[in-house]
Amino acid sequence: MNTNLLNNYAEAVSMIIFAIGFTNLLLHKNLIKKIIGLNIMDTAVYLFLALKGYIKGHVAPIIIDGVVEPEAYINPIPSGLVLTGIVVSVSVTALMLSLTIRLYKRYHTLDLDEISLRLKKEGL
Amino acid sequence: MKKRNLFSSLLDWVWESRSDLYENMTIRDDDEEVNVITKAEHKEDIEKVKEKVFDAADRGSFRKWRFLYKILAVVFAVFFSAVLLITVGQLPKIGEINNPANNEVEKRYIEKGLEETGATNIVAGMILDYRAFDTLGESHVLFVAAIAVTILLRLDKSERDPEDTKITETITEAEEEDKIFEPHHDAILQKVAMLLVPIIILFGIYVILNGHLSPGGGFSGGAIIGAGLILYLNAFGFENTERFFNEKVYKTVIFSGLAFYALAKCYAFFCGANGLDSHISKGIPGHILSAGLILPLDIAVGCVVACTMYAFYAMFRKGGL
């Protein structure tokens, strides 16, 4: 069944981190921690993706001395995709943090459930 | 001091239950005025904590529901990771050359990348030439995030009725609050910043300009320059940065960078798809002025990213550039 699990231990670790981030996102009441969990989740996916491009014994895809054989370099595609992904995650983080600041200024708490409780009380 | 094993002290540190370092340390306030403001704030906060405690009494069912939710979430996460692990077990091995991912697509990028894009860094050639549409979208993700943060945090002189201003504080308030955290001409910080900021910014420019030759590129270089600007801002305050960087500069840079990017790529796509010659020379591989559009695009992205990062920080600090 799990034939490659031991070989793919790095992927397994990335998936475990993904699950940890996911749990963080679901469990924590605190918004800041939720955001960190979200970031951890994203980075885990990127690690998973970057591992796809790695080939044993090959070097980084920067052409040295005009050698252009596929046997020399690792797969460049995942690197490019992860680069795009990192940009996405930093912009999302900035947006979430600014939302946090606004929410805190309004309700002086970081707990989403408590905020909705208060909203009910206010009857808005 | 009692001798404890490493594990329990690590656990203590993580849980913050007890810390050898903290107990012996005191934070000295360097400014009396600041102290007064924070004191008032602390009182306010304590009031809020009290209010919270009283609130907590009448929500027993709420707490029960939350407990159930927690258990469900943990079960879900465990199930989730089990599924993922099983999947990983079925995936091809890492690092093998015969994996499905290492197919003819990758081969062409490596074999013909230099010839077709002129970039020694295959990743840069890939993201800015072969798959440039993704990257075009990516830079606009940053743009739209900057716009959203601006909507949220920029404080304008609003002439609206007072009941609406509950959520947005006024500019003066925010600046007052920001002054608390502004370093008061810290000599050490300023000296270090004097030394470091030029180096950081130069390094960022180097990373941008060599994006097609060595690791890096517009985005990482721009982020480094942005970090340098943030350090400068922290050391010397807003008065100094506003001399060369205000909202108008920011808007112009963002617009010209993004519009140049989009139009240049539009031209390249149009020529490529219609089989026209784009008349952009590839140059000699390995030289700075080579690789066709990649270098100008890197510079444009770098400027946009640096400005956006700095703008994020400034918005977070006091709600405006």
Add this chain to the structure above:
Amino acid sequence: MRDFVQNFPLFSIILCLVSSSASSLLKGKAAKWVNTVLICVVGAMSLTLTFYCLAHGSFTYTMGHVPAPWGNEVRGGVLEGAMGTFFCLIMLLSMTGGRKKLLEEVEDTKQNLYYILVNLMLCSLIALVYTNDLFTAYVFVEINTISACGLIMIRQNGRTIEAAVRYMIMSLLGSGLFLVGICLLYDITGHLLMSNIKESVQALVESGQYGEPLLIAIAFMMMGLAIKSALFPFHAWLPDAYGYSTISSAAILSSLVSKGYIFLLIKIIYRVIGFEVVRESLLLNVTFVFAGLGIIFGSISAMREDDIRRMVSFSSVAQIGYIYLGISLGTQVGMVAAVFQILSHAATKSMLFISAIGLTDASNTSRKFKDLTGSAYRNKIAGMGFAAGALSMVGIPLFSGFISKLLFMQAAVANYGKMLPTMIVLAISTILNAIYFMKTVVRIYSPERDLYKGREGFKVIHTREQIEYTCTVILFIALNVALGLCSEPILELIGKGLEMFA
């Protein structure tokens, strides 16, 4: 050299991007005109593309100088063109309908930022419609998410910000799952382009290799998109987000954003994985269950609601359930029904939101049903719009909702195993729909009581005071009736488009 028309997808996307970055330099009023012109131009381009594809068939357009598996690609076809046109039309009407409210609720200095968000939203929708590459789809899904969040929180009160936070958390979860799905697919096929992935997936299915990762990848992508489009168990963010944002945002969000994701899902099912493979896996049964539950739950919640806009929002949950129901029936007829439901729901829901705001405006901006009594007499055109929308939702002939219900019935009959539950769910939801929408219509048309005569804010709004709004509502009603009456050519178009997909 290609035909010039084939460049239109590229041009419309680039035009949106450039105009959005240019709008950051403009003032609010100029940005408004840029936005309007942009939507019209993009819509005209998509319409031309539709007719071109009807005559010449679908085409792929390489983004760059390298061909298919190496560079990005865009694909144009009948369904894509029609969807693009329709999205532009709805967006234009939603913007004109909510403009007055927009001026009131958004600060003057931030007006142009709103239009930037709308432009980028349009760009991402168009890109999602045309793209032929999974990773490009991911990037534009993120643009869509962030700009949707911006649209929600542009009116800054506590409620909208809380809704925006919830929306962001849910949809970031969704995009994370979607990305994992893409990674898994890339790992086992080695491609990112839709047509290439489909070839490798078929080879994999035939050889029986990597069965489980493939299944998990499909499941993750479906789950991610389902979370983003607010399928039943993941709809917690929806009522607040739709109910309290400014009205143009609510109309755009409810009618376009979730539909963009669903269109992407349909595209993935057809063009990435292959309809047969999806049908063989049991995933469609899972979505079937959730869709059915969602329809019933959404209708019940809408019935219990005391607030007109939240009621309309909850009815969105039910309608999205319908679309997923059509998809998960697993037949061609069901898919046609789902696509038609996308069109019909987009047209109807934005009309309901726009007319609801007219009713509340005439009643001291209160959204409670008690205060809305007789509001259709105070604002006649809004009352007409709401009544037409409600009739369409319930499924009265002449309106578009009837045709989509009819199509669902036909699709259900064609699928033997799922016929009975589909019929039952449809019957229950039609009854519930009829109850809560008719209740509202009766309420707004019941004669005015003297109680409200003298009270402040309860004023009669004449048609001549709101010409733009009136035109919008009339156009909406016309669109709805057109969808209901001329369904034959539209269905033919959808069928042709779906054939071109495969």
Add this chain to the structure above:
Amino acid sequence: MCVLLSFLVICAVAVSFSKKLLNSVLIFMSYSLIMSVIWMLLESPDLAITEAAVGAGITSVLFFVTLNRIHSMFKDASGKKKEVKEDEEKKSVQ
């Protein structure tokens, strides 16, 4: 590689269990740094340089500013403020 990966897991768990927000952010910062080293080992220097600049640099700075703005630099996750209360008491005694 193995060691670094286990560090990653430890960091991820520690973020979730640390009580102070500042500590979480610091741990997250080190998590990003470890990640960038891992990417270096995976022969993707582009990613390493970007992650070091963005993940460990800009993102953490944004987190710190946010903590500052919401006055919870030294608070724990549930919003209570232990040290500060003690400080207050000391000051009031004096």
